[in-house]
Amino acid sequence: MLDVKKVTKIFNPRTVNEKIAIYNITFKLQKGDFVTLIGGNGSGKSTLLNCIAGVYPVNAGSVIIDGMDITNLAEYKRSVVLGRVFQDPIMGTAANMGIEENLALALRRGQRRGLSWGISNKERELYKEQLRILSLGLENRLGTKVGLLSGGQRQALTLLMATLKKPKLLLLDEHTAALDPKTAQNVLRLSDKIIKENNLTTLMVTHNMRDAIKYGNRLLMMHEGQIILDIQDDEKRKLTVEDLLIRFGDVSGEELADNEMLLS
């Protein structure tokens, strides 16, 4: 499904500010995998996601989705096969456009945009039906400007937009990190539900160990630009936060001191 081969990303190469964000990363996702990607600040997890999404060009290696090499494809072209939700709720939606207009943009992802009307009446039924799944009451506010919604509502809407056209790969980049704990849990539960119902291949970056263990069928841990742990299926089901801390210490030879990762 997703095949990442020896991907390296170096920021500001050959300058004093050179920073090797990720180095020689190789991993594969199977169809239907729900993978949580965890790591401390600066471990390279967001960079990896952005390299897959095409935000940054890679310095070496290749990214292949379903046999299609997308390594050098422009960001907007990749979005045909990718659904993305960002950390910042502001990033995923157009604030000055209505809820239905945002959904209409998402519905046309990967299609040629022409001079036909931006939203058809038929679509509105689909949007209402889909918004009902969020149970936030947004189905009765189709015309409301997205800028008037709360962070949690916007993130839920972005999630819906990312999955409205079934993506081959769903990328969630710490999409609950900017929300309050209760809203974060709601959005996570919703993500899990949508992913399971549609059997979406998903890569979810998170800061939170509990969430990384609770959700998905596979866990990857990054440290200093490398994947240092890969825990799957049965093994993952039995995993606890304590196990993860011990195994991190074994692999990296360091004490895990990043408080943010220990949160909750």
Add this chain to the structure above:
Amino acid sequence: MLQILSGALSLGLLWAIVTIGVYLTYRILSIADLTVEGSIVTGAAIAAVAITRGINPYLAIGLAFLGGLVAGLITGLLHTKLKIPSLLAGILTLIGLYSINLRIMGRANISLLRVNTVYTFFENLGLDHTMSVIVIGLTFVLSLTGILYWFFGTEIGCAIRATGDNPQMARAQGINTNNTIILGLMISNGLVSIGGALIAQSQSFADIQMGIGAIVIGLASVIIGEVLFGKRNFYSRLISLMLGAITYRVIIALVLKLGMPANDLKLFTAITVAIALSLPVFRSYFITLKKSLKKGE
């Protein structure tokens, strides 16, 4: 007095088209596009040359529109493909257009006296010049408003709006933001050129200097329109732009009437726009001031 007001109304209607062009880049694409100062002259120059050569005035306006599209295309390519900041890209095109406009006209100004313009038809029907300009201006503004209202509701139009609103999100939804920015700049400058062509015909000459300050006048009209006439939805916004452009002209006519020297007009406009643009800063300053005063009690 009535004569002054109807003069301001006629000029305001023609400048409303320029204002709509400025609005498309400034508000919808979030780009302050200085190309406008050159493309308004390009429109005037093309129309003037075409009309003096005996080409139908309406066709001449069509040619002016094409000229504006090209001007916008150049700024768009400089900005998106060559990654030049939008402000600088606009300035580069504007400077280049100065020479191109001189080339088009062959000299610094062209007189349009005693030739048939778009206004001639109504003047022959017995309307005076100002009334003819009002009729033509209103027709153009309303039909362009209608076309734009339709266009920005289409899939492409929505993609342009999304690009200005949140380019990151637009790319994530598969929109080629380079193309939408170029298209937006083209349409904007095409409209500005139409405005230039109509203005030149109404004042009976095209002049290489006529674009100076056009962007500021456009911005002033946009802001006046938004403040006085609201910005609820897209349609009402387009109408407020027209009303804003007219109001600006009325204000100018009044201050001139009150005795301000015409040479100080640009300074007056610049100060007005600077104040209008900085209103949010003053507003937040006053809010904090009020709060701290309340605490002091």
